[in-house]
Amino acid sequence: MGATLDITGKTRVFGCIADPIDHVRAPMVFNPIFESRGIDAVMVPVHVPPDRLEAAVAGLKAQRNFGGMAVTVPHKLRLMALCDEVGRQGRLVGAVNAVKFDAERRMIGDNFDGAGFVAGMRAEGHEVNGRAVLQLGAGGAGRAIAFALADAGVGRLVIHNRTRSKAEELAAAVSAAYPKIPVAVGEAAPDGCEIVVNTTSAGLHDTDPLPIEEGLLTSDLLISEIIMIPERTRLLERALEKGCKVHYGRHMLDHQITLIGEFLGCLGG
Ligand SMILES: NC(=O)c1ccc[n+]([C@@H]2O[C@H](COP(=O)([O-])OP(=O)(O)OC[C@H]3O[C@@H](n4cnc5c(N)ncnc54)[C@H](OP(=O)(O)O)[C@@H]3O)[C@@H](O)[C@H]2O)c1
Numbered sequence: 001m002g003a004t005l006d007i008t009g010k011t012r013v014f015g016c017i018a019d020p021i022d023h024v025r026a027p028m029v030f031n032p033i034f035e036s037r038g039i040d041a042v043m044v045p046v047h048v049p050p051d052r053l054e055a056a057v058a059g060l061k062a063q064r065n066f067g068g069m070a071v072t073v074p075h076k077l078r079l080m081a082l083c084d085e086v087g088r089q090g091r092l093v094g095a096v097n098a099v100k101f102d103a104e105r106r107m108i109g110d111n112f113d114g115a116g117f118v119a120g121m122r123a124e125g126h127e128v129n130g131r132a133v134l135q136l137g138a139g140g141a142g143r144a145i146a147f148a149l150a151d152a153g154v155g156r157l158v159i160h161n162r163t164r165s166k167a168e169e170l171a172a173a174v175s176a177a178y179p180k181i182p183v184a185v186g187e188a189a190p191d192g193c194e195i196v197v198n199t200t201s202a203g204l205h206d207t208d209p210l211p212i213e214e215g216l217l218t219s220d221l222l223i224s225e226i227i228m229i230p231e232r233t234r235l236l237e238r239a240l241e242k243g244c245k246v247h248y249g250r251h252m253l254d255h256q257i258t259l260i261g262e263f264l265g266c267l268g269g
Contacts, residue, residue, distance in 0.1 A: 012040065015044055015045070018074075019075070027044060027045055061105050076111075089147060100263060113144035130153065132155050132156040132157075135158065136188055137200035138163075141226055142170070145226070151178065153181070157183045157184075159174075171183045196212060203225065220244075223245070227249045
């Protein structure tokens with residue numbers, strides 16, 4: 001932990017706010033990057049229970065060397081309400097996963113979940129612009145990804161969710177924000193789509209059902225996951241067996257880290 005040992009009065013402080021806090025990964029990701037790149041910064045866990053959020057934000061605002069923080073459960077929605085300014089994706093999603101303080105100590109937030117997913121796809125050579133995409137799931141991550149796919153200019157977006165009303169609500173919201181992008185609610189079937197994105201949590205456990213029928217997986221499809229553990233979900237296993245291209249869940253987080261670091265101003269950008 002060289003980054004913490006080398007702290008001086010000039011070191012900029014960043015945080016990762018959560019409750020509970022034990023599981024947060026951002027400090028373990030950011031601090032080695034700071035160290036390897038010689039950046040004079042440190043990221044610390046910031047443990048704040050929901051009923052102390054306002055007080056904590058006031059304190060962080062007053063702390064002039066505190067640059068900003070990654071935001072995780074349960075603060076993503078409430079912190080957005082406390083921001084002085086929120087970026088477009090944050091406003092569309094209705095939640096922030098990073099906030100920073102500007103020179104006037106105004107708090108600015110945004111959401112990088114979806115942008116991280118799209119950046120991860122692009123980095124692996126999977127352009128989404130102009131492509132027809134079937135998105136499975138309309139939960140928190142699915143919401144962010146749907147807006148980001150529309151923002152990236154997908155040719156068509158079909159959203160399927162186990163609870164249909166949530167797919168309908170999300171499709172309507174994406175359509176309203178991106179009126180030029182064709183968005184529809186559909187079945188869990190590719191039906192002309194070239195890319196299938198699983199944003200459901202089905203696949204975290206061996207006993208989970210496949211989010212799409214195995215028989216519908218054909219070799220012309222790209223099957224994309226956002227689940228990170230297991231890396232090779234049952235869906236990806238079946239897709240590989242059928243000769244599909246696959247995209248792993250870790251890329252979304254990897255690219256989100258870069259985007260959040262750039263936003264916070266601690267990794268350049
Ligand atoms: N790679 C990354 O950086 C990253 C980031 C965030 C999340 N994730 C992963 O994304 C997944 C979803 O997270 P989330 O925050 O969006 O969760 P969430 O808000 O709880 O949403 C869960 C989604 O999965 C669906 N679902 C759950 N069980 C299902 C099943 N058995 N069959 C079909 N659909 C099912 C839900 O459908 P209903 O609406 O019908 O309940 C809902 O659409 C998690 O596995 C999480 O680990 C990855």
